Amino acid sequence: MLKGIITGLLAVALLSAPAFAADEATMRKAKKEGKVTWYSSITLNIAQHICNNFNKKKMGVQCVLHRDGSGKLYRRYLQERKGGIYVADVVHTSNLGHFLNLKAKKIITPYKPAGTDNFNPKFVTKDNYWTILRAGVLMPFYNTKKISAKDAPKTYADFLDPKWKGKIVHSHPSYSGFVTNGMINIVNKFGWDYYKKMAKQKPKIVQSAAGGIPLVARGEAWLGAGTTSYSLLKLIQKGEPLKPIVPPAGLALVTSPNGVFTKAPNPNAARVFTDYLFSMETMQLLADYFLYVGNPDVKYPKALPPLNKINLMAIGGAELKKKNKPTRKMFKKLFGV
Numbered sequence: 001m002l003k004g005i006i007t008g009l010l011a012v013a014l015l016s017a018p019a020f021a022a023d024e025a026t027m028r029k030a031k032k033e034g035k036v037t038w039y040s041s042i043t044l045n046i047a048q049h050i051c052n053n054f055n056k057k058k059m060g061v062q063c064v065l066h067r068d069g070s071g072k073l074y075r076r077y078l079q080e081r082k083g084g085i086y087v088a089d090v091v092h093t094s095n096l097g098h099f100l101n102l103k104a105k106k107i108i109t110p111y112k113p114a115g116t117d118n119f120n121p122k123f124v125t126k127d128n129y130w131t132i133l134r135a136g137v138l139m140p141f142y143n144t145k146k147i148s149a150k151d152a153p154k155t156y157a158d159f160l161d162p163k164w165k166g167k168i169v170h171s172h173p174s175y176s177g178f179v180t181n182g183m184i185n186i187v188n189k190f191g192w193d194y195y196k197k198m199a200k201q202k203p204k205i206v207q208s209a210a211g212g213i214p215l216v217a218r219g220e221a222w223l224g225a226g227t228t229s230y231s232l233l234k235l236i237q238k239g240e241p242l243k244p245i246v247p248p249a250g251l252a253l254v255t256s257p258n259g260v261f262t263k264a265p266n267p268n269a270a271r272v273f274t275d276y277l278f279s280m281e282t283m284q285l286l287a288d289y290f291l292y293v294g295n296p297d298v299k300y301p302k303a304l305p306p307l308n309k310i311n312l313m314a315i316g317g318a319e320l321k322k323k324n325k326p327t328r329k330m331f332k333k334l335f336g337v
Helices: 002-015 024-033 044-056 070-082 096-104 177-190 193-199 212-218 229-237 267-277 280-288 317-335
Strands: 035-040 062-067 090-092 131-143 168-171 204-206 223-228 242-244 251-261
Touching: 024 035, 024 267, 035 044, 035 070, 035 267, 044 062, 044 267, 044 280, 070 177, 090 267, 096 251, 096 317, 131 177, 131 212, 131 229, 168 212, 177 193, 177 223, 177 251, 177 317, 193 317, 204 212, 212 223, 212 229, 212 242, 223 229, 229 242, 251 267, 267 280
Parallel strands: 035 062, 035 090, 168 204, 168 223
Antiparallel strands: 090 251, 131 223, 131 242, 131 251
16 A cells, blocks of 8 residues: 555656646656647737746646737648648637648547536537637627717628728738638628628728727727627726627627647647646636636636627538638628738
């Protein structure tokens, strides 16, 4: 018995690994690899927060972050792969269509993160090629110092009123998977005629889904056609003069998967880091940032409305995959960028 206790203590001392980590053999190999490179489209401050928290564990594995938009990350990896260059270990974006392509080409490999057995079924997959790290909605919004609640748009059609010409900001679908998803939902509901009319409003075009928030907060634009709900609600919490718009037609639900690359140069570190991403610690951190997660035990901010209280517009991965390129192409044609 004593021998067993000593062996157990030695193992703990040797690994110094938290409860979320993989088995002993995987942890040893991960330490030898020494780092994990994460390609992630979540906003920079959150991605850095996650990496920094992971690195503070001092497990002998360093998180190296490369943050960019979903489309850019996808194209970057495919270009690197074409040249025989493999840098990234783990990938997280808001474009499920891309993940279907990655799966079909066997570019990602199945891995079930530890602790996800009790997750909401909508956040996990049966084949484990990816797990949904977070979900949010594409949310229109306005500057409360520039527009009164009475005069603010109430519907998507209200954004097309000539009085808002030149005062709207819109993000680019070629950069943002979040925006691509939202646009497809809106086109499904109203047709491309909606965006033909939106183009006549001469909106300011930014890259990131969250890129329009600072412009509206500063009054450089008065309205945002749609942004990441979590970024918006977090800044409202901090006192920015912003308010969300929830049109009766609904808000586009965007689920953001995370997966492990088949040719990850640090495959064991990739698994250890993925376990951390879905640990209670990270799940609660994401919830604190106004994101929906699969873990049923997290506590959400009071300002975050439950998903079952929102009229949601949603599309499947196959439709997203099919309509990705046509949506980006049409946007460029209509808006000239």
